[in-house]
Amino acid sequence: MSAADHGGSGAERFGTGxxxxxxxxxxxxxxxxxxxxxxxxxxxxxxxxxxxxxRFTRRPGTPPERLTVRPADRAKAERAATLAVRECARRRGEPPCGGELRLAGGIPVGLGMGSSTSDVIAAVRAVADSYGTWLPPDTIATLAVRAELACDPLMLDARPVLFAQREGRVLEVLGPRLPPLVVVGCVLNNAEPVDTLALPACAQDDTDLRAYESLRTLLRRAVATRDVRLLGEVATASAVRGQERLCHPEFTALTDIAPRVGAVGVQIAHSGAVAGIxxxxxxxxLRHRIxxxxxxxxxxxxxxxxTFATTPATTKETQRGPAHRGGDRPAGPRAPRRSAHLPAL
Structure with a gap:
């Protein structure tokens, strides 16, 4: 019995995502x-x-505007849940109703790890589950963009895709999977959250377009040929361009360290402080280089x-640090961080 089957007609129904x-x-x-x-x-x-x-608990018969979210500051997830209720109710031929959305997880906020998109997608999936229905990835992407203006492709499978984040659509499937990588993760700029709306606008001219299309071609080749070194070159080139907006003071040190330890390159969050070698x-x-x-x-x-791997075969060998403990992550971009979270994001 699915979560949506709990309760009779008019009773509360819950779903998870x-x-x-x-x-x-x-x-x-x-x-x-x-x-x-x-x-x-x-x-x-x-x-x-x-x-x-x-976890979404919907309450048939209540007004759709009577929807609450916990923690209360997750405005994007609240908007997503409201949109998902309307979509699922339409599909089921039922009137939209209110309910309660509860969120939990361990993604640090503001580091560029997709925390808001993850909340949004989990909320949409929980609402759909409460209705006993399934929403395809393209529908979830559309709802996510409407809820937060731009989203990450976390509603898709693990295939590497070039994703139009402001439109919620796939521009290109680059291949079946990424080449195997081991990533030594770190945070720059004292782990300060990045307010992407406060970043200066970056005008992209035809020269930039040609450069990015060239990197796209190289990344497609790296995926097709399983070329880890070429993938590292693409990621580094993209990171260097990203620093034109982010200006992390430690970025030069990061790019200096990479060749010294035999790395293939570096990568960053273009809207946050997380980075990786x-x-x-x-x-x-490998162990010595890590x-x-x-x-x-x-x-x-x-x-x-x-430290983590992109393929299951090497994850157990390379993952370092204590296991992450669950629970709500700090709410809000300026919320205090517990130091225990940094050693193992």
Whole structure:
């Protein structure tokens, strides 16, 4: 029996949903879509182990505006739940109603790991579950963009895609999966959240478009040929361009450390402070290179967070740090952080 079957007619119905997070981007910029139109796009770096969980209790017969969310500051998730209620009620031929949305999870806010999108998708899935229905990824993406203006492709499967975040659509499926990577994660700028709305506007001209399209071609080739080094070059080039807006003071140290430890490159969150040094797991001396990377980051005052792999085969070997404990993450961009969260995001 599904969660939506609990309770009789007119009784409260509940549903649950969840969504994953990511570790920033491998590529972000401006690209052409299939019609030749210019649009913003990104390719995220997936990361297992963190995400949002939602439980939605709908109350048939109550006004749809009587919808509450806990924690109360999750305005984007609240908007998403309201939109999802309307969509699911329409599909079921029922009037929309109110309810209560509860969110939990461990994604740090403001670091560029998709915390708001994860909340939004978990909320939409919980609402759909309460109605006993399933919403396809493109519908979830549309609702997510309406709720937060731009979203990450966390509603899709693990295939690497170039995603138009402001439109909620896939520009290109780059291949079946990323080449195997080991990522030594860290945070820049003292882990300060990034207010993306306060960043200066970045005008993208035809020169920028050609550069990003070239990186797109290289990333497509890297995925097709499983070329870890080429993928690292693309991610580094995109990160360098991203620093034109973010201006993290430790970024130069990050790019200096990477070649010294035999890394293939670096990646960053283009809308946050999380970053990573990318290693080829097939190259000799992986454990030594990870340890050298961690020491070099710490010696430069850069907090190390988590080492993880993009493929299940190497995750257990390379993941470091204590297991993350569940619970609500700090609410709001300026909420105090518990230091225990940084060693293992």
């Amino acid at each position: 969840s969504a994953s997070s990511h570790h920033g981007e491998l590529l972000q910029g401006v690209f052409r879509d299939a019609a030749g139109r210019r649009c913003a796009g990104l390719v995220t770096l997936p990361m297992a182990g963190l995400g949002s969980r939602a 990318l290693l080829d797991p097939a190259a000799p001396g 340890d050298s990377c961690v020491r070099a980051l710490r010696s430069n005052g850069i907090p190390v967070t988590r």
